[in-house]
């Protein structure tokens with residue numbers, strides 16, 4: 001038996017042991033419905049184990065490199081030291097909801113909830129489980145099913161906390177909800193598994209931003225799941241901003257279900273972290289849905305970011321549009337795998353996708369793979385991918401006007417990245433991201 | 446202001462290095478306008494590229510002194526900061542970068558290099574308005590992306606607009622007249638005339654007399670196969686317009702024979 005599969009088995013055994021300890025600690029609650037779902041999840045892992053790089057879905061991102069550290073599950077630890085955790089910049093956005101999670105645990109003392117009232121819930125999972133138990137039971141794990149793989153099942157098995165946003169039918173939440181996930185890697189090597197559920201009722205409206213930060217230098221792994229339910233005619237703006245530290249790994253799965261006439265827009269910005277794997281999957285369960293996936297990855301050093309997306313056109317007359325842009329320096333690697341599925345009934349589908357990349361060094365790589373599976377005949381689909389360098393001519397033009405090399409480069413790269421940043425509708429956040437973009441571009445060689 | 450001595454340069458081509466500039470001598474003083482004419486491929490744009498520091502050209506001999514500095518030692522942006530400007534023969538389009546942001550950055554970088562404070566937004570906008578008027582550029586173009594979707598003539602006008610904004614000491618105009626209609630040519634030329642002072646100098650590369658009717662040169666040089674083969678006053682341009690370059694070719698062949 002080779003080394004990798006041996007490690008895989010060790011991990012499995014460790015998780016099963018973790019699970020029985022977890023179960024024992026639940027005293028009484030283990031009869032809850034949610035716990036049966038967890039049991040199924042650990043059984044799935046027991047049976048299937050973790051994927052290896054031999055899996056087509058993991059061809060460019062070796063799971064062994066993500067799993068190799070001896071992570072301790074963060075939820076088994078007592079609450080950490082919150083001193084040194086500074087979220088003032090986020091709180092400075094005065095009318096924003098701010099939900100802070102440290103190693104997956106909700107920290108109410110650092111958080112601020114401004115959106116309250118009838119038909120609105122903004123808070124954490126354990127609270128939601130008390131206040132809206134039926135709602136949670138009827139949505140938990142309905143999209144992020146075990147078949148999605150062992151990372152998903154691992155999260156489900158140990159899901160204890162995360163963010164929950166609920167807007168009932170015809171309820172619009174005017175304030176942005178910023179979910180700040182901080183990996184505290186100062187004292188240990190932790191695995192955190194946030195579990196988020198966003199539910200928008202009929203014609204409901206919300207704007208949610210998931211943001212990731214790291215403090216400390218130890219390796220960390222965040223294995224997260226976000227399940228998003230878009231009710232009929234609802235509108236959801238959803239951002240994922242990855243600012244993680246150099247030793248932080250991330251596996252995330254965002255599962256979206258869109259009912260008829262709903263509008264969902266996702267922007268994923270990745271400019272931190274060591275190994276990052278984002279799975280973003282939307283299934284269109286009703287007619288006339290609109291779905292946008294925007295992405296920006298800005299990588300240097302040996303960073304690795306893998307974006308796997310799926311737009312699943314199960315119903316007719318739906319529109320999906322996807323634009324992912326990468327700027328890759330040094331020996332960093334980007335992966336884009338964009339799958340568009342147009343099922344037999346999904347006539348009049350409009351599905352577009354493009355992936356554009358600028359490589360800043362000879363060792364930078366971008367693997368771009370469009371995957372179109374079309375089983376309906378009356379559809380409009382297109383995809384395109386470009387990979388190139390910065391234009392020498394444009395660089396010279398700017399420099400010939402007195403703009404120094406590095407500024408000129410940052411200017412061109414900013415122009416390239418801007419149309420993704422521009423999709424962030426929250427002005428405060430967008431301006432911060434713009435600043436950060438320029439900062440990173442000025443320090444990238 | 447600028448002195449070229451036996452300037453030689455090669456370009457890297459598929460068949461290896463090719464010498465394009467084969468020993469250029471030229472002296473331009475403050476307050477002067479020089480014109481360079483010469484057949485296609487004789488090396489006029491190459492000279493402009495070498496003077497502004499474009500990559501891909503290797504200077505293999507000679508020197509260029511600009512106001513006491515060894516120009517060839519400087520990066521392109523440093524040359525611009527010292528007051529060198531090129532109005533490109535083929536201006537590039539830069540999607541995503543607005544003219545305004547571009548020029549503001551350029552002006553402030555040039556000011557920074559001189560230890561000056563950045564220009565205030567109010568002052569900058571005022572200047573934009575003023576200079577756009579001076580060269581007859583539709584003010585709405587200033588908010589668009591650099592040259593993107595501009596017509597050929599608009600691009601050329603935008604080059605002169607930038608010249609007006611940056612107020613360089615030494616400007617090279619590379620076929621600014623090509624692609625301009627008669628009215629635009631007049632507007633641009635009149636703009637240039639207004640910018641001309643006793644402290645700056647212009648090198649105008651052109652194929653046609655018509656631009657030189659407006660911007661009257663003090664000296665006209667004929668470039669042929671990487672050399673300046675003849676220099677004279679403004680009447681030389683008229684002579685070239687009437688007689689073409691054959692007489693120079695003939696003259697050269699006779700000399701070589």
Ligand SMILES: Nc1ncnc2c1ncn2[C@@H]1O[C@H](COP(=O)(O)OP(=O)(O)OP(=O)(O)O)[C@@H](O)[C@H]1O
Nearest residue numbers: 456457458465484485486487488489490491492501
């Ligand atoms: N980057 C390059 N690669 C290959 N050849 C080049 C390059 N740049 C210039 N040349 C060659 O050098 C010669 C001079 O070109 P240049 O553009 O300087 O001519 P020009 O005098 O400006 O001509 P025109 O009047 O047509 O604008 C030409 O033969 C051209 O093909």
Ligand SMILES: [Mg+2]
Nearest residue numbers: 489490491534
């Ligand atoms: Mg030319």
